[in-house]
Amino acid sequence: MGQAAYLSQHHHTSYHISFYVSVPESVRWPVLVIAILASVVGSQAIISGTFSIINQSQSLSCFPRVKVIHTSDKIHGQIYIPEINWVLMILCITVTIGFRDTKHMGNASGLAVMTVMLVTTCLMSLVIILCWNKPPAVALSFLLFFGSIELLYFSASLTKFTEGAWLPILLALFLMTIMFVWHYATIKKYEFDLHNKVSLEWLLALGPSLGVARVPGIGLVFTDLTSGIPANFSRFVTNLPAYHRILVFVCVKSVPVPFVPPAERYLVGRVGPAAHRSYRCIVRYGYRDVHQDIDSFETELVARLADFIRYDWHRSQHTSPYAEDDASHSNESSSERRLAVIGTVTFSGIPGYGIEESVEPASVSIGFSTVESVTDVIEMQDVGAGAVERRVRFAIDDDDSESDGQTKMYVQLEEELRDLVTAQEAGTAFILGHTHVEAKQGSSILKRLAINFGYNFLRRNCRGPDVALKVPPISLLEVGMVYVV
Numbered sequence: 183m184g185q186a187a188y189l190s191q192h193h194h195t196s197y198h199i200s201f202y203v204s205v206p207e208s209v210r211w212p213v214l215v216i217a218i219l220a221s222v223v224g225s226q227a228i229i230s231g232t233f234s235i236i237n238q239s240q241s242l243s244c245f246p247r248v249k250v251i252h253t254s255d256k257i258h259g260q261i262y263i264p265e266i267n268w269v270l271m272i273l274c275i276t277v278t279i280g281f282r283d284t285k286h287m288g289n290a291s292g293l294a295v296m297t298v299m300l301v302t303t304c305l306m307s308l309v310i311i312l313c314w315n316k317p318p319a320v321a322l323s324f325l326l327f328f329g330s331i332e333l334l335y336f337s338a339s340l341t342k343f344t345e346g347a348w349l350p351i352l353l354a355l356f357l358m359t360i361m362f363v364w365h366y367a368t369i370k371k372y373e374f375d376l377h378n379k380v381s382l383e384w385l386l387a388l389g390p391s392l393g394v395a396r397v398p399g400i401g402l403v404f405t406d407l408t409s410g411i412p413a414n415f416s417r418f419v420t421n422l423p424a425y426h427r428i429l430v431f432v433c434v435k436s437v438p439v440p441f442v443p444p445a446e447r448y449l450v451g452r453v454g455p456a457a458h459r460s461y462r463c464i465v466r467y468g469y470r471d472v473h474q475d476i477d478s479f480e481t482e483l484v485a486r487l488a489d490f491i492r493y494d495w496h497r498s499q500h501t502s503p504y505a506e507d508d509a510s511h512s513n514e515s516s517s518e519r520r521l522a523v524i525g526t527v528t529f530s531g532i533p534g535y536g537i538e539e540s541v542e543p544a545s546v547s548i549g550f551s552t553v554e555s556v557t558d559v560i561e562m563q564d565v566g567a568g569a570v571e572r573r574v575r576f577a578i579d580d581d582d583s584e585s586d587g588q589t590k591m592y593v594q595l596e597e598e599l600r601d602l603v604t605a606q607e608a609g610t611a612f613i614l615g616h617t618h619v620e621a622k623q624g625s626s627i628l629k630r631l632a633i634n635f636g637y638n639f640l641r642r643n644c645r646g647p648d649v650a651l652k653v654p655p656i657s658l659l660e661v662g663m664v665y666v667v
Contacts, residue, residue: 367667381410403429403431450490494522618662
């Protein structure tokens with residue numbers, strides 16, 4: 183506005199009106215200091231904003247995996263992404279050397295800012311209708327009032343397109359292409375897994391009669407599926423006819439909310455009858471949640487499995503006044519059991535395993551005083567904020583069974599918990615798919631370019647799922663899979 187006022191008085195004498203020419207001589211140095219400080223704040227805001235947006239985009243499978251470092255224990259969203267920081271530095275140097283003129287940089291910056299403001303106004307009009315439930319007339323009035331003003335500035339910025347304003351448009355198209363290719367291929371991979379999953383009956387039929395053995399330990403099979411047996415596990419058993427005594431199909435899901443409370447993070451259920459010792463666990467993270475390291479994740483996952491085992495047997499006991507045998511569970515072998523939201527809860531009964539104090543983040547052992555009103559999804563009660571965090575040790579007391587009257591159900595519960603403890607002591611293996619994606623024959627040239635070249639190039643040069651999950655190489659089993667989408 184100051185430049186416009188200066189131009190209105192000196193438009194006959196000067197053709198190029200720069201910012202500092204329009205500043206009065208008496209305040210030129212203070213304005214210079216303010217401008218430098220504004221540049222520092224603006225650049226830091228761009229860097230921090232870029233880190234946050236990239237982190238949220240990769241959580242929603244819209245951007246390749248990059249390394250995210252959380253730099254503060256107190257400020258949750260304070261993150262640093264080394265790869266993006268290097269890219270920003272290279273772009274800054276390239277633009278500076280390429281343009282060599284603050285006028286062209288100003289044109290590029292002006293178009294970028296006005297585009298952001300215009301897009302924000304359009305999105306805000308949708309928020310007014312969808313989130314605030316206001317009448318469409320209110321949103322239209324908002325859009326017309328602010329949008330018309332911003333369109334004037336936007337059209338003025340477009341006149342400088344050939345003088346540097348093309349740069350933000352080019353960068354935006356490049357980033358949108360990367361995000362579209364990655365998201366499109368990720369969706370196609372999920373559809374392939376969905377159409378090629380194997381039945382539960384196939385898993386239950388595996389046994390010594392088919393030359394398939396169960397080995398000690400816990401096998402964590404990572405998959406994107408929330409139901410069914412993934413194709414990479416069938417390929418694993420085909421090539422190596424053995425799998426672990428405790429089998430857990432783990433699905434790590436990023437949900438479109440900022441945070442997921444720890445008590446609602448784990449959904450656990452059975453796969454087949456109790457005697458098969460197979461489970462499914464869905465771990466939900468918000469796009470701003472901090473993912474656990476692999477040690478605390480493994481410890482908490484085993485704790486949640488023990489919690490679910492106790493809950494499931496307790497529910498079976500309340501279903502019938504008499505102790506149920508394994509046949510009641512095998513009746514549900516044709517379909518997977520319901521998933522329960524297993525959280526940290528208070529305990530009023532006799533524990534089936536011991537607990538010990540620990541400085542590591544983990545959970546407490548739990549019991550279930552009343553679960554008769556539970557239906558499809560079971561929400562557990564949170565422990566108070568001042569409760570001490572504890573680590574599960576699974577020290578099973580042999581006297582517990584005697585105190586409970588040596589009921590058959592309690593013996594089966596103790597046996598299942600013992601199997602879990604023994605498997606944890608034997609070790610944990612992480613089974614992940616090592617995928618290669620190809621476009622179907624007869625696909626369009628654009629799809630073949632996006633899948634065969636674009637996505638595979640990004641996948642090879644970005645962090646793999648084993649690195650993102652921080653899986654130790656000694657515990658990693660990769661299963662090669664070719665996806666034809």
